Amino acid sequence: MNSSQINKIKNLGFKSFAIVCTFLGLVVLAVLLYVVFSQGLSRIDWDFITSLPSRRASSAGIYTALFGMVWILVLTVIIAFPIGMAAGIYLQEYGKKNWFTNFIEVNIANLAGVPSIIYGILGLELFGRVLGLGNSILTGALTLSLLILPIIIVSTREAIKAVPKSLREASYGLGATKWQTISNVVLPSAFGGIMTGLILAISRAIGETAPLIVIGALVYVPFVPEGPMDEFTVLTIQIFNWVTRPQAGFVTNAAAAIIILLMFTFMMNGIAVLIRSRYNKKTKF
Amino acid sequence: MLKFKEKAIESFLILCSLVTVFTTLGIVLVLATESVRFFQEVSIVEFFTGTEWTPLFAEKRFGILPLVCGTLLTTVIAIAVALPLGLTIAIYLNEYAHPKFTAFVKPTLEVLAAVPTVVYGFFALTFVTPLLQSFIPNLSGFNALSAGLVMGVMIIPYISSLSEDALRAVPKSLREAAYGMGSTRLQTAFRVMVPAASSGIIVSVILAISRAIGETMIVAVAAGQEPRLTLNPIHSIETITTYIVQVSMGDVPRNSLEYSTIFSAGITLFIFTFILNNVSFFIKKKFQQKYE
Numbered sequence: 143m144n145s146s147q148i149n150k151i152k153n154l155g156f157k158s159f160a161i162v163c164t165f166l167g168l169v170v171l172a173v174l175l176y177v178v179f180s181q182g183l184s185r186i187d188w189d190f191i192t193s194l195p196s197r198r199a200s201s202a203g204i205y206t207a208l209f210g211m212v213w214i215l216v217l218t219v220i221i222a223f224p225i226g227m228a229a230g231i232y233l234q235e236y237g238k239k240n241w242f243t244n245f246i247e248v249n250i251a252n253l254a255g256v257p258s259i260i261y262g263i264l265g266l267e268l269f270g271r272v273l274g275l276g277n278s279i280l281t282g283a284l285t286l287s288l289l290i291l292p293i294i295i296v297s298t299r300e301a302i303k304a305v306p307k308s309l310r311e312a313s314y315g316l317g318a319t320k321w322q323t324i325s326n327v328v329l330p331s332a333f334g335g336i337m338t339g340l341i342l343a344i345s346r347a348i349g350e351t352a353p354l355i356v357i358g359a360l361v362y363v364p365f366v367p368e369g370p371m372d373e374f375t376v377l378t379i380q381i382f383n384w385v386t387r388p389q390a391g392f393v394t395n396a397a398a399a400i401i402i403l404l405m406f407t408f409m410m411n412g413i414a415v416l417i418r419s420r421y422n423k424k425t426k427f
Numbered sequence: 428m429l430k431f432k433e434k435a436i437e438s439f440l441i442l443c444s445l446v447t448v449f450t451t452l453g454i455v456l457v458l459a460t461e462s463v464r465f466f467q468e469v470s471i472v473e474f475f476t477g478t479e480w481t482p483l484f485a486e487k488r489f490g491i492l493p494l495v496c497g498t499l500l501t502t503v504i505a506i507a508v509a510l511p512l513g514l515t516i517a518i519y520l521n522e523y524a525h526p527k528f529t530a531f532v533k534p535t536l537e538v539l540a541a542v543p544t545v546v547y548g549f550f551a552l553t554f555v556t557p558l559l560q561s562f563i564p565n566l567s568g569f570n571a572l573s574a575g576l577v578m579g580v581m582i583i584p585y586i587s588s589l590s591e592d593a594l595r596a597v598p599k600s601l602r603e604a605a606y607g608m609g610s611t612r613l614q615t616a617f618r619v620m621v622p623a624a625s626s627g628i629i630v631s632v633i634l635a636i637s638r639a640i641g642e643t644m645i646v647a648v649a650a651g652q653e654p655r656l657t658l659n660p661i662h663s664i665e666t667i668t669t670y671i672v673q674v675s676m677g678d679v680p681r682n683s684l685e686y687s688t689i690f691s692a693g694i695t696l697f698i699f700t701f702i703l704n705n706v707s708f709f710i711k712k713k714f715q716q717k718y719e
Contacts, residue, residue: 149611149614152611153614156613157519157523157612157613159515160516163511163516164520164532167583167587168536170539170580171538177550181553224443225446226443229443232441232444236440249448252705253447253450255638256454256701257642257696257700259643260454262675264453264454264457267461291447292447295444319433321433349541349542349543349544350543351544351643351644352643352647352668352672355676356672358675381545381546382545382548382647385549385552385553385648393553400549403546408541415534
């Protein structure tokens with residue numbers, strides 16, 4: 143056998159190994175979904191969604207956790223979206239190439255890599271203790287807002303960067319000011335990209351558990367929160383609590399709650415993919 | 428008037444970008460001030476060299492090494508899974524696979540990173556650990572092995588997607604030159620493409636390591652709560668992140684020395700990830716090869 147044949151065999155060997163590796167990741171995902179659905183699907187019914195938490199696994203539900211999650215998400219979007227978008231616009235459209243912009247850029251890259259639990263510690267001290275908001279929904283939402291800000295900023299910048307210069311120049315040529323150009327020309331063109339980023343950020347916020355545990359979100363909340371200053375729990379914390387209980391019934395509950403959680407996560411990611419593809423078709427620069 | 432409005436808007440936008448700076452400042456300040464308070468009562472030498480971590484027991488010991496060891500153990504296992512798999516997948520998608528296949532597989536694999544981590548914790552504890560126990564009979568119910576393996580699967584897309592991007596950025600002419608010399612795809616991949624994309628690949632690995640160190644819910648659910656200075660993955664261990672969760676969930680009184688341990692543990696974690704993030708940022712800026 144000459145070296146050319148040996149190389150061909152090596153090449154074929156690696157190719158087969160690589161195919162196995164690629165499918166391995168997909169298989170694990172499939173197994174995970176199968177394990178969760180086979181354990182939890184039969185537990186999901188209307189009662190499970192509308193029941194309050196309980197000590198007995200068979201009568202416990204996710205009603206308060208769902209409401210807590212929706213509260214947290216709505217507030218987080220209201221806080222983080224305008225700030226993130228504004229910062230993205232500034233860095234992409236106004237920021238000059240100087241040390242200040244550079245510093246903010248390095249800083250955002252760094253923040254994106256800070257473990258989420260550290261944001262929890264920040265929220266606990268800054269919002270919970272210094273601002274005196276305690277372990278309320280507002281503390282949770284502010285904490286998650288800081289957590290998803292880098293995601294929103296980066297995606298806003300990417301979306302704005304994709305808008306061609308000629309559009310801006312046409313607007314300037316008509317006598318528009320910088321802000322008029324941004325608000326009437328750049329942002330509408332970049333809308334799809336910005337929305338995609340926002341939805342992915344929401345999907346991230348839905349899945350977060352650790353920072354909310356650290357700020358003191360409760361595990362057992364027998365009432366539906368009515369305002370931003372109420373105590374709360376969310377779906378992920380409810381799942382964490384059920385997983386760590388030894389009784390078998392709670393594991394089934396956890397699996398059922400995970401199905402609901404995954405529905406939200408996948409729905410968000412699906413919407414993001416949809417917006418991206420529709421938007422890419424509609425606007426060709 | 429218009430000019431004033433323009434200025435006002437710009438100032439507002441600057442203010443919003445400064446929120447990120449204040450966030451970093453806030454993190455550093457909170458961790459530093461609380462840790463200073465902690466180190467007034469606990470010797471810093473004991474903290475970094477002690478081999479026992481028992482702040483919640485009657486006899487308190489404040490040696491962070493067992494927590495660091497647990498964190499590194501799960502991280503090493505995770506990277507041992509994610510690096511070979513992720514890099515192989517990236518090379519396959521870029522060098523071998525049909526572009527349509529890549530267009531389908533890449534986003535599908537990224538779903539792995541979108542699944543909430545508490546779900547992986549559930550998976551590790553209720554499926555992977557029992558499965559492993561049928562091969563390794565004396566595997567503990569909570570263990571570093573299963574948590575690390577599952578975490579490895581979770582971070583595959585971090586390495587595969589970012590490395591694929593890096594490989595894709597290598598100009599076609601390099602690959603064609605290699606083919607022209609009679610190289611097989613394998614030789615082209617490992618002797619030309621991977622070296623050319625090395626800075627991007629290293630950055631992806633560093634980011635994956637940083638992600639694994641800071642990961643909380645998988646280890647909090649599946650790896651246990653026993654700070655142990657061991658490299659044996661079949662035992663129950665505790666990571667830095669798990670410890671912070673444990674204290675937060677427990678009924679430790681605020682303002683106590685026990686409670687302030689979460690800040691000293693937090694700053695240790697923060698320093699680790701801060702260094703890794705900056706190294707990756709530095710490599711990205713410095714060594715990114717520019718091709719014409």
